[in-house]
Amino acid sequence: MRGFIEFVVRFKNAITLIVLVVMSLSFMSIGNLSDLGGFRAVIVGSIGWIQSVFAWIPNPVALKAENTALRELNLQLAVEAARSRQAMLENATLRSMLKLPAMTDHRLIAADVIGKTTTQQRNYATINMGRADGVREDMSVINDAGLVGIVIGASEHFAVLQLLINRDTRVSAKVQRTRVDGIVQWEGENILVLKNVPRTLDVRVGDRILTSNYSARYPANIVIGTVRMADDEANTLFRRIVVDPSVNFSTLEQVFVVDAKPNPERLALERRIDERTPGRIAP
Amino acid sequence: MATKSSIRSSEFASNPNIRFVWYGVVALVLSVVHVVFLRFLEVSSVTPDLLLVFTVWVALVEGQFTGMIAGFLCGLLFDVVSTDVIGTNALAKTFAGFIAGYFYREGFAAEQIGSSRFMFIVALAALVHNLIYNFFFLRPMQTSFMMFFLQYGVASTLYTTTAAVFPMLYTNRKKE
Incomplete structure (x- = not known):
């Protein structure tokens, strides 16, 4: 017995360490909050209360x-x-x-605009449909608002459009209400102008402008825009008719290519006449 | 007044019962302070372990045996108030007390605590403490032990060692 006591005294630190480690591991094996029941819940509640008392102190x-x-x-x-x-x-x-298919008899090829410029003199857009999808040069392009432009080049899977807001674009147009004809041209920013309309003809602010039946390149009756201003041009016999385009080109995202090409015989004839009579504006 | 204070001081030094009651009160206050107020000193989820510093203090003043028991009880207390798994802090702090107790030299407690040696002992004890604690803390998780230990264990060791500067300076001034 004495030997045992001497042993314990001699190795008391090591024995204490072992006992405490065993106790700790035992506690760990019993585990969690619920195992200790109400006692720990009271302590956790009290600590929570103290924490809530000092909760107003901000912690940066x-x-x-x-x-x-x-x-x-x-x-x-x-x-x-x-x-x-x-x-x-x-x-x-x-x-x-x-609702678009009801507006035209032609097949429509849906496309997404994947690139465009709308701030230059010659504005173009690129779409994600090309020859493989049936898109060809000279096909016109529309969206739900109206006329967007015309295809001027197509590769296998992409096509480039010349937009209505391009200084090279000219569209034969008519006033929906009075059937008065003219040529629509872009004059920069968001301004289209209906040209060649004599002073005597009836055009009013708010009139709708559509593509004309005379146009060789664009299908008839596609909306181009609405008349914003109709004044008499100074020193001429014509009126100055400013048209707001119906298409918002700055937010252009989806378009339809109208699967209809102009009659090549008609185009060839008109080109021949153009060459012979310089200054004539082709419809 | 000075006489009364010195009588109290000698009573504290000579009467182990008073000392141990006092240690208990300090441990209780420190554990509550740790849980309630140390969030204000939190840096990237790391806080200094005041109870560990206290365990090392007790081990250097009372010896390895008392240091281990103090570590065990402090850890147990902290486990209870902090909703940690009961036994993890107790085990880690028991080892911290055991390590710190190796540096115990009878009658030289103030010299040890009032010098940079105290910080070294705290750093060593904290390192061992964090190794053990993180091992049990990470056991049920998929996290890499080494990465976690390097990120939190070492940071906690450094922060705890930094906190040990205050008792060191206090004891140093008192000694002078």
């Missing part, structure tokens, strides 16, 4: 972290809101486009 580090987290969340929500708005707009556009 935690506030900074929370602020950063909220900023990130805000950014994510802003992106989601923008996506949602974009989806709604796309939805509305596509819904109105569904």
Whole structure:
């Protein structure tokens, strides 16, 4: 017995360490909050009460972290809101486009605008449909709002459009209400002008301008725009008619290529006449 | 007044019962302070371990045996108030007390605590403490032990060692 006591005294630190380690491991094996029941719940409740008493003291580090987290969340929500708005707009556009086939007898080839310029003298757009999809040069392009332009070049899977807002574009047009004819041209920014309309003819603000039946390149009765201003031009016999394009070119995203080419015989004839009579504006 | 204070001081030094009650009160206060107020000193989720510094203090003043028991009880107390798994801090702090107790030299406690040696002992004890604690903390998770230990264990060791400067300076001034 004495030997045992001497042993314990001699190795008391090591024995204590082993006992405490065993006790700790035993506690760990019993585990969690619920195993210890009400006692620990009371302590946790008391600590929680003390924490709530001092909760009014701001913690700058935690506030900074929370602020950063909220900023990130805000950014994510802003992106989601923008996506949602974009989806709604796309939805509305596509819904109105569904009505398009009724507006024309020709087959329509749906395409997305994948590139465009709208701020230069000669504005073009690139679409994601090409020869493989049936798109050919000289086909006109429309969307739910009206005339967009004409195809001037096509590769296997892409095509380039010359937009209505291009200084080289001229469209034979008519006033829907009075059937008065003229030539629509772009005059920069968002201004189209209906030219060659004599002073005596009836054109009013608000009149709708459509593509003419005389046009060799564009299908008839496609909306071009609405008359914003109709004045008499100084020192001429014609009127100055300013037209707001119906298509919003700055937000152009989806278009339809009208699967109809102008009659080549007619085009060839008109080109021949053009060469013979310089200054004639082809419809 | 000075006489009363010195009588109290000698009573504290000579009467182990008073000392141990006092240690208990300090441990209780420190554990509550740790849980309630140390969030204000939190840096990237790392806080200094005041109870560990206290365990090392007790081990250097009372010896390895008392240091281990103090570590065990402090850890157990902390496990209870912090809703941690009961036994993890107790085990880690028992080892911290065991390590710190190796540096115990009878009658030289103030010299040890009032010098930079105290910080070295705290750093060593904290390192061992964090190794053990993180091992049990990470056991149910898929996280890499080494990565977690380097990120949090070492940071916690450094922060705890930094916090040990205050008792060191206090004891140093008192000694002078």
